[in-house]
Amino acid sequence: MSKKLLRRAGFLAATLAAGIFAGAQAAQPIKIGSFLSVTGPASFLGDPELKTLEMYVERINEAGGVLGRPLQLIHYDDAGDASAARNFASRLVRSDRVDIIVGGSTTGTTMAAVPLIEQARTPFISLAGAVVITDPVKPWVFKTPQSDRAAAQRVLQDMKDRGITRIGLISGTDGFGRSGREQTLAVAPEMGIEVVADVTYSPSDTDMTAQLTRIRNTPGVQAVFNFGFGQSPAIVTRNYAQLGIDLPFYQSHGVASDRFLELVGRAGEGLRLPASPLLVPDSLPDTDPQKRVVQAYKSAYEQRWNTQVSTFGGYAFDGLMLAVEAIERAGSTDREAVRKALESIQGYVGVTGVFNMSPTDHNGVGPESFRILEVRNGQWHLIQ
């Protein structure tokens, strides 16, 4: 009790001080904290995420804020380093005393921050993929991207639909690739698919011909699945084309961006991957509830930043919007109320999918929210 009072007093003093410096403000801002990998090896995640957050915080404030209060974005760049992420999370909850956190570009940075954030009892919406973030469920931790397990399920499902039962797997040794590989290996037997070749590459590799040759020479391989992110899958794709392997080729959602198409050029023809509909907004049927949201986000983002939209920015969009929705439902920034509100969000239409949160599911989107896209003539093409 006294501790709570003390914290309140501290908060009051801090905001008072801020008020003096910033001039009298009508309403206290709602503080949205964020730590993202804006630079470093995962910058292709953090960069669009930050751009999205900045842009929509601006927009929401122009439209009058949330609960009549403006939003204030407090952001730090962890450069993909988990220790830095943990320290910035500490700063956010302990020094900046933010009301909610939307951030954590990678699973590593997210998980490093989780113990602190859980303890500080601050709602946290992560933008990272691995299934461990919300399974087992942690009371204060939510996430917007579909889990890597869902991605694996979706890809394997598509393979099964094409009658493929024996596959070669190639994955990165970074966090994303490792976790993706584990999930794929776990899901495959359930779906009646056998992984007959399983090779890896390190993110610093500049040529994966050797690994791919190994897969090619494994008897019985019917398709190849590459679970990885960054530039490595682009190198894999080009080596794949060079070697002239003509088996169906799948990538993961980790490369779902137009940038990837530019990197691989002609080598990408025919490959498939699971992605949010963000890459093909206009091919969605008009009956699809996501169509409007996706189109609006895409055009707003591209107008504001003059660069192509990416799936990863979409995670941040959903994260911010879920946060706003929860705060509005809770009617305050009371943390427990916001947490409860987040848990009860049902049927929320986002860019990534339609979110159905519950006390036992803090992710809210499943494999069905992934669309399977194929590269045709250098363009993403929706497979119905």
Next chain:
Amino acid sequence: MFAEFIQYLFTGITIGATYALVALGFTLIYNASHVINFAQGEFLMIGGMATVSLLGMGFPMPVAIVLAVMLAGIIGVALQRFAIAPAKQADVVTLIIITIGASIFIRGIAQLVWGKEYHVMPNFSSDEPIRLFGAVLNSQSFWVLGIGALLVVALVLFFTRTLMGKAILATSMNKDAARLVGIRTQMVLMLAFMLSALLGSMAGVTVAPITFTAYDIGIMLGLKGFVAAALGGLGSGVGAVVGGLLLGVVEAMTAGYISSDYKDAVAFSMILLVLFFMPRGLFGSRVVERV
């Protein structure tokens, strides 16, 4: 079976040639100053990134490459002139930390100027892969190998045939004696930095079509080059070339035949083995300590 082996071998030699050029850069500067130049990888990055951005401005490829390599050379000289030379009384370790600072600084600027994204650079010649003994090779591999070999030959000629090259050799053998016979050691140091910048950036340009290029590509390629130099015995030119090729081939063979998980560990275990059993490195020279 044989096709497989050839495939791994060529893959390894191609990337190994790049490592070798970077390792040579390390060796040049190490010999002239005993400094391990951690900014070596950044020369590679500058080569690739500058070429890509010049191509984007509409320069023809050869012009873009020459300009990019020149830019790297200038930055190499500037690094020596403005960062290494002023700290004259400093320990070697301090100079090494300066190069680390310089590398972060250069990377920071590159990120501002060129952005954080990966960029594509077209092959020098056709995109069509070449088939050889059942192995499939990227045509760019031949450019990497050819230019690498050419640079090594040029370097050998430079050191054995020109006065300037001999001056560098003399300085690396004995600084004081070199100064006594009238060699300006600062000048030599600057030359070493310039040469290693040229080597690094050429490696960066030729390998960029295979690896893509980005502001932070220098970290990993630079490190691999350093490992290659260590493998060959830091300070030996032949060692750098052999170390580079060996590292590339071992990586490819391990990834192909054993497992890619421990591919890097194999290279590092080799360094340990070499240190334990051939402590001067594969090709390191005997050092006689003067009292």
Next chain:
Amino acid sequence: MLNSFMQMRLKGLVILAVIILILPLFMSNPFHYDMATQIAIIAATVVGLNLLVGYAGQISLGHAGFFGIGAYFSAVMTSNYDWPPLPTLLLAAALVGVIAWIVGRPILKLKGHYLSMATLAVGFIIAIIINNEGWITGGPDGMPVPSFSVFGWELSSFNQYSFLGMEVNGYKAWYFFAGLLLLLAVWVAQNIIDSPIGRALRSVHGSEVAARVVGVDTARYKSLVFVISAVYASLMGSFYAHFTGFITPHIASFEHSIVLITMVVLGGMASTFGVILGAAVLKLLPQVLADFQELEMMMFGLILMLTMIFMPKGLLPTAQKLLKKKMSRKKVEEQA
């Protein structure tokens, strides 16, 4: 002479203790304690590393590997096998000591920078193993670590403690504990510097050949110091893991090794208090530069470069020199 030497040493320890005690007056929230605690732990690591770099003149490019073994050994054993933290941490340190001895003994017989190559390789191999053996280490995404406890008494930054009738928050308790660790680390380091090992090493700094001629087994002393510095890293790695509660392979990476060496050189080689300053500066700089966003990396590099160019001896030794100069000038002026 010796007496004044000892006095100077003691004075340093007292000043450090006073700083640790006074600092809380300037820290207004748990985040500040959080950073201060980490700085103390890393500083203690660097004090150990400084013995190697500053006194034995050898560079380790793999110290983060030893730090990582300490951290992961503690994390894995205490969380998966319920080992008690204190014995685990000591065992990890012993293990690291043995590894360092095996690597250091043959290599340090050679003259030159071979140790840096060997440590580079060892550090990388450790990092690769941690990264690859995900079934036990959690892989690249890292793993959680239980809090530190001795005899059933748990030290967690989230707990509340009463101490002599005072209510103390867990994060404050950790801060003072880490401060104590740092003092201990400094005290041990100073004793080593004053011991026969230290004297032998100082003689090496003069001329290794001369030292060898008069019968000093320089290689043995150098390996000993290498082992000690590795043990420092392992111990502090364990404490770091228990404190932060979550570790990733990054702490064992080459990058982290470079950061540790940079702390030593930036603060001032062979200056125990200098390297503590180096650790604090390098740990705080990213927090200070955080607001510059895009410019952060460039500024970090520039600051590092300029500091080393203009203060090649490191922050503290340069500051001391300036201070001395000023003092002597004052004295001269007073006399005149």
